[in-house]
């Protein structure tokens with residue numbers, strides 16, 4: 001399942017494909033969205049906002065398209081419509097290029113000012129690292145709020161009211177880099193650990209976005225790539241590395257279940 005950085009990269013691709021030119025072709029699969037075709041034709045895409053794992057296309061006609069891909073949705077970008085076994089749900093063309101959305105079940109069309117009222121947007125009110133680019137001090141200030149102090153970090157890091165777009169692999173990587181045991185709460189952390197947490201929430205999200213999901217040390221990842229390691233084997237510090245030696249202390253990385261999702265950590269680097 002894609003996490004925030006993957007969704008943000010997809011949003012960049014939508015922006016690149018449609019550019020700043022007028023929409024010349026538009027198609028909605030769902031009947032109730034058909035009236036939107038007329039409204040959007042000839043308008044221009046202003047920008048693509050991401051809200052965690054959802055995306056919102058804002059147009060200069062004052063309307064927006066909201067979509068959530070869940071598990072199946074997929075965007076494709078091409079000068080022609082490719083053959084696909086998937087069902088086309090949304091087609092936009094401008095600039096001679098198509099942005100095509102397949103299989104997504106949730107698509108809404110609405111006036112831009114109503115976007116904050118979408119239940120998904122309301123429920124995903126966490127810190128938006130990728131769009132807002134907070135400083136470490138700002139993130140530290142944010143995570144120091146009383147409401148975040150008593151929940152275990154393994155649960156808190158998956159909560160979209162805490163940090164937007166944080167998902168399962170990012171959770172393991174942030175905790176590993178900050179050297180924090182997954183059962184700890186923010187309230188239990190020393191000032192130094194709290195700062196490390198803020199630092200790696202920012203850093204890991206942004207690195208994953210800028211380096212196609214690679215959260216590992218970039219020099220190490222590059223070396224492993226050159227030695228023909230698979231992408232999934234060189235991209236992480238801890239995630240997906242059960243029983244492999246920790247890159248810092250050589251202790252075997254452990255895999256546990258937390259909040260029904262797998263979590264990887266080093267019991268020596270991340271002491272309870």
Ligand SMILES: [Zn+2]
Nearest residue numbers: 246249266269
């Ligand atoms: Zn270790």
